[in-house]
Amino acid sequence: MTENRERLQKAKRWVVKIGSALLTANGQGLDQEAMASWVRQMATLADRGIELILVSSGAVAEGMVRMGLPGRPSSLHELQACAAIGQMGLVQAYESHFRTHGLKTAQILLTHEDLADRTRYLNARSTLNALVTWGVIPVINENDTVATDEIRFGDNDTLAALVANLIDAEVLIILTDQEGMFDRDPRHNPDAVLLPEVRALDDALMAMAGGGGVLGRGGMVTKVRAARYAARSGCSTVIASGQSQDVLVNLAGGAVLGTLLLPDEDRLDARKQWLAAHLQTAGRLVLDDGAVQALRNHGSSLLPVGVVQVEGGFSRGEVVACVDVHGRQVAVGLVNYGAEDAAKIIGKTSERLVEVLGYMDEEELMHRDNLVVL
Numbered sequence: 001m002t003e004n005r006e007r008l009q010k011a012k013r014w015v016v017k018i019g020s021a022l023l024t025a026n027g028q029g030l031d032q033e034a035m036a037s038w039v040r041q042m043a044t045l046a047d048r049g050i051e052l053i054l055v056s057s058g059a060v061a062e063g064m065v066r067m068g069l070p071g072r073p074s075s076l077h078e079l080q081a082c083a084a085i086g087q088m089g090l091v092q093a094y095e096s097h098f099r100t101h102g103l104k105t106a107q108i109l110l111t112h113e114d115l116a117d118r119t120r121y122l123n124a125r126s127t128l129n130a131l132v133t134w135g136v137i138p139v140i141n142e143n144d145t146v147a148t149d150e151i152r153f154g155d156n157d158t159l160a161a162l163v164a165n166l167i168d169a170e171v172l173i174i175l176t177d178q179e180g181m182f183d184r185d186p187r188h189n190p191d192a193v194l195l196p197e198v199r200a201l202d203d204a205l206m207a208m209a210g211g212g213g214v215l216g217r218g219g220m221v222t223k224v225r226a227a228r229y230a231a232r233s234g235c236s237t238v239i240a241s242g243q244s245q246d247v248l249v250n251l252a253g254g255a256v257l258g259t260l261l262l263p264d265e266d267r268l269d270a271r272k273q274w275l276a277a278h279l280q281t282a283g284r285l286v287l288d289d290g291a292v293q294a295l296r297n298h299g300s301s302l303l304p305v306g307v308v309q310v311e312g313g314f315s316r317g318e319v320v321a322c323v324d325v326h327g328r329q330v331a332v333g334l335v336n337y338g339a340e341d342a343a344k345i346i347g348k349t350s351e352r353l354v355e356v357l358g359y360m361d362e363e364e365l366m367h368r369d370n371l372v373v374l
C-alpha cells in the first residue's frame with residue numbers, strides 16, 4: 001500500500017476538487033477559514049514544484065446565501081442566477097487567499113460541450129497548460145449560467161476527472177466531508193468501514209457508493225465514476241476529508257489518508273480520451289452479443305453485421321454510443337455512416353453494402369482507431 005502512496009509523492013501535476021458540502025460550512029456561506037487553509041497548503045505544494053489545478057464547487061450554495069434563500073431553488077433559471085451570483089464570491093475569495101501567498105489565479109468556466117468539440121477541447125488544453133506553465137492556479141467550475149441538461153457535466157467530480165484527462169494530471173484529489181470512501185454510506189451506517197485502497201475499475205465499488213447530502217450533487221457515486229474516468233489517462237484518485245488537518249501536504253508526503261483509487265496499467269491515448277469524454281452522444285447503436293465480444297475482447301472494428309438497431313439522428317463523423325441489447329454502454333466512437341444509411345446496412349455483411357447503398361465509403365460502421373471500449 002505504501003508503495004502506491006509513494007506514487008503521490010512523485011506526482012508533479014495535481015487536480016484538486018473541493019465540493020460544496022465542504023466549502024460552504026453547512027450552508028452558512030463560504031468557509032473562509034477552511035479556504036485559507038487549503039490555499040496555504042496548495043501554496044506549499046506549488047513551492048515544491050507541483051503544478052496545481054483547482055476545481056471548486058460552491059457557486060450555487062454561496063449564491064443561495066447571498067440571496068437569503070432557504071433552500072436550493074427548483075427552477076433552472078433561478079439556480080443559474082444563483083450560480084452567477086455565488087461564482088463572484090467564490091473567485092474573489094480564492095483570488096485574495098492565493099494572493100497572500102504571491103500566487104495568481106485564473107477563472108475557467110466550462111461546459112461539457114467545450115470538451116466534446118475537438119477544437120475547443122484542444123484550445124482548453126493549451127490554455128490550461130499555458131496557465132500551469134506560468135505558475136498560475138486555474139480555478140475551474142462548470143459554467144452553470146449557460147449549462148442545460150444537454151451540455152452539462154452534471155457534477156464537479158466528473159468535471160474534475162475530465163480536466164485531469166485533459167491536462168494529463170497524475171493525481172486527482174477529491175476533497176469532501178467524509179474521511180474517504182466507506183463500504184457503505186457512513187451518514188446512514190455508523191459501522192461503515194473506510195476503504196484505504198481500491199482499484200478504480202473494480203465493479204463492486206458502485207454498489208457501495210451512495211448519493212450525496214443536501215448541498216452536494218453527486219455523493220460517492222459520482223466520485224467513483226470520476227476516479228474511473230481519471231484512470232483512463234493513468235491518473236490516480238484520492239477521496240479524502242477536506243477537514244483533516246494539512247490533508248494536501250500530508251498526502252504529498254505519502255501519508256495513508258482517505259481512499260486511493262488506482263488506475264489499471266493500460267492508458268488510453270489522447271484522442272481516445274477525448275472520445276471517451278463524450279458524456280452525451282448523437283445517437284446509439286445496439287450491438288448483438290457477437291459484436292460486443294469482438295469489441296471488448298478482440299479490439300475489433302464495428303461492422304454493420306453486428307448491429308441490431310440504430311437510434312437517433314446522427315450524421316457521419318459524429319460521436320455515437322454502442323450499447324448491448326440490455327442498453328448497457330459498451331463503447332463510444334466516430335461513426336462512418338449517418339443514421340439513415342446506417343439503418344439500411346445493419347445486419348448486412350460488408351459485401352452487400354454497395355448493393356444496399358449504391359456506394360461504400362468504409363466497410364466498418366466504426367473503425368477500431370476511432371472507438372473506445374468503456
Ligand SMILES: Nc1ncnc2c1ncn2[C@@H]1O[C@H](COP(=O)(O)OP(=O)(O)O)[C@@H](O)[C@H]1O
Pocket residue numbers: 018019020021022057175176177178180181182183184185186187208209210211212213214215216217218219220221
Ligand atoms: N460509500 C460511501 N462512502 C462515503 N460517503 C458516502 C458513501 N456513499 C454515499 N456517501 C455520501 O457522499 C457524501 C459526499 O458527497 P457530496 O454530498 O456530493 O459532497 P461534495 O459536495 O463534497 O461533492 C457524503 O457526505 C456521504 O453521505
Ligand SMILES: N[C@@H](CCC(=O)OP(=O)(O)O)C(=O)O
Pocket residue numbers: 018019020021056057058059060061083141142144154155156157212215216217218219
Ligand atoms: N457548479 C456547481 C457545483 C455543483 C456540484 O457538483 O457540487 P458538488 O457535488 O458539491 O461538487 C456549483 O458551483 O455550485
